[in-house]
Amino acid sequence: xxxxxxxxMVRDRFGLSQRELAKRAGVTNGTISLIEQNRVSPSVSSxxxxxxxxxxxxxxxxxxxxxxxxxxxxxxxxxxxxxxxEQIQLLLVGTAHERRDIAILRERYEPGADTGPDMLFHEGQxxxxxxxxxxxxxxxxxxxxxxxxxxxxxxxxxxxxFRNIGDSVCEIVSASSPPTx
Amino acid sequence: xxxxxxxxMVRDRFGLSQRELAKRAGVTNGTISLIEQNRVSPSVSSxxxxxxxxxxxxxxxxxxxxxxxxxxxxxxxxxxxxxxxEQIQLLLVGTAHERRDIAILRERYEPGADTGPDMLFHEGQxxxxxxxxxxxxxxxxxxxxxxxxxxxxxxxxxxxxFRNIGDSVCEIVSASSPPTx
DNA sequence: ACTTGTGGTTTAATATTCTTAACAACGATC
DNA sequence: GATCGTTGTTAAGAATATTAAACCACAAGT
Numbered sequence: 214x215x216x217x218x219x220x221x222m223v224r225d226r227f228g229l230s231q232r233e234l235a236k237r238a239g240v241t242n243g244t245i246s247l248i249e250q251n252r253v254s255p256s257v258s259s260x261x262x263x264x265x266x267x268x269x270x271x272x273x274x275x276x277x278x279x280x281x282x283x284x285x286x287x288x289x290x291x292x293x294x295x296x297x298x299e300q301i302q303l304l305l306v307g308t309a310h311e312r313r314d315i316a317i318l319r320e321r322y323e324p325g326a327d328t329g330p331d332m333l334f335h336e337g338q339x340x341x342x343x344x345x346x347x348x349x350x351x352x353x354x355x356x357x358x359x360x361x362x363x364x365x366x367x368x369x370x371x372x373x374x375f376r377n378i379g380d381s382v383c384e385i386v387s388a389s390s391p392p393t394x
Numbered sequence: 395x396x397x398x399x400x401x402x403m404v405r406d407r408f409g410l411s412q413r414e415l416a417k418r419a420g421v422t423n424g425t426i427s428l429i430e431q432n433r434v435s436p437s438v439s440s441x442x443x444x445x446x447x448x449x450x451x452x453x454x455x456x457x458x459x460x461x462x463x464x465x466x467x468x469x470x471x472x473x474x475x476x477x478x479x480e481q482i483q484l485l486l487v488g489t490a491h492e493r494r495d496i497a498i499l500r501e502r503y504e505p506g507a508d509t510g511p512d513m514l515f516h517e518g519q520x521x522x523x524x525x526x527x528x529x530x531x532x533x534x535x536x537x538x539x540x541x542x543x544x545x546x547x548x549x550x551x552x553x554x555x556f557r558n559i560g561d562s563v564c565e566i567v568s569a570s571s572p573p574t575x
Numbered sequence: 576a577c578t579t580g581t582g583g584t585t586t587a588a589t590a591t592t593c594t595t596a597a598c599a600a601c602g603a604t605c
Numbered sequence: 606g607a608t609c610g611t612t613g614t615t616a617a618g619a620a621t622a623t624t625a626a627a628c629c630a631c632a633a634g635t
Contacts, residue, residue: 342498437622
């Protein structure tokens with residue numbers, strides 16, 4: 214979706230006229246009109262000024278999703294695909310969804326299961342809740358054992374590791390964004 | 395962080411010289427030099443062209459995170475704050491986290507609990523897994539009853555509603571991005 | 576019907592960005 | 606040490622964005 218249509222959409226959503234927004238943003242109404250018609254490609258400085266009148270950040274503006282396509286919404290327990298292996302089962306929620314912002318997983322760690330000594334790290338953030346059993350989680354040199362109801366949340370750039378050191382299965386529901394697999 | 399420094403950083407990260415990037419992007423090296431020095435504020439069209447040479451989207455460019463700050467990572471079951479009420483308990487995972495990408499919730503619906511007949515809708519995507527009990531979920535005119543292990547995932551722009559129509563408590567772990575509260 | 580106000584659009588002048596083509600600084604090679 | 610190739614920077618002109626002030630259309634009063 215082009216910048217003009219995007220701006221018009223968010224402005225409408227905020228219920229402001231071109232002149233109202235122009236005043237709040239410190240630009241002229243003509244500028245906003247021209248941008249919305251894609252007659253010009255604004256400088257990022259002026260676009261930033263315009264968005265500050267809403268207010269909205271550049272990141273939000275460009276991340277902003279337009280078309281909410283109808284999709285499959287419901288998934289039965291037994292139809293989730295396994296992204297992991299036998300030791301660590303990773304069932305992805307919402308398989309049919311195309312442009313996914315979050316990876317939600319039902320995770321199942323067998324006793325002794327371990328993501329390995331070479332720590333994981335990647336873009337984004339992740340968190341989760343322990344449903345049953347216990348799991349040893351290490352994040353950036355800090356290690357904790359979490360039980361049912363306990364949870365975690367951290368930047369995925371920090372090196373991390375999961376180990377089931379107990380003798381019973383451990384189940385977790387986790388989410389990470391953006392999805393990495 | 396300003397646009398110039400951002401561009402220089404991502405260009406360095408891709409290991410390209412100003413001239414190499416300029417050639418791939420279809421602009422001149424002078425343009426990139428001026429942008430990186432913040433001597434000009436590029437038009438979004440030219441910035442877009444530049445980023446396509448990497449390649450990188452505008453959204454990624456402005457979302458781009460610099461400093462992965464160390465934070466609290468672990469949370470005990472009893473210390474999560476409740477964002478809901480008595481009927482619908484919403485426990486937020488990772489309270490201490492500042493710039494949050496995902497809202498992970500332990501949700502608990504009492505029998506009869508209902509998010510209400512006026513459907514919810516907002517930016518982003520959301521999904522979840524039912525842990526115990528049953529819940530009636532409606533997304534965009536489609537209604538389903540989900541039990542333990544069943545899950546859902548949809549665009550939050552689609553109107554949606556949750557109702558516990560059973561006579562036992564229903565527990566869910568959900569995630570939504572971007573967080574909306 | 577005539578004003579008044581608001582909405583978005585357009586035009587000519589001004590301000591800014593972008594290109595072209597040069598420059599200076601650094602390292603490698605002969 | 607001279608030459609070459611590469612780096613990032615810069616000056617002046619061409620191209621584009623922005624402003625200021627007009628325009629047109631529509632609706633609400635009077």
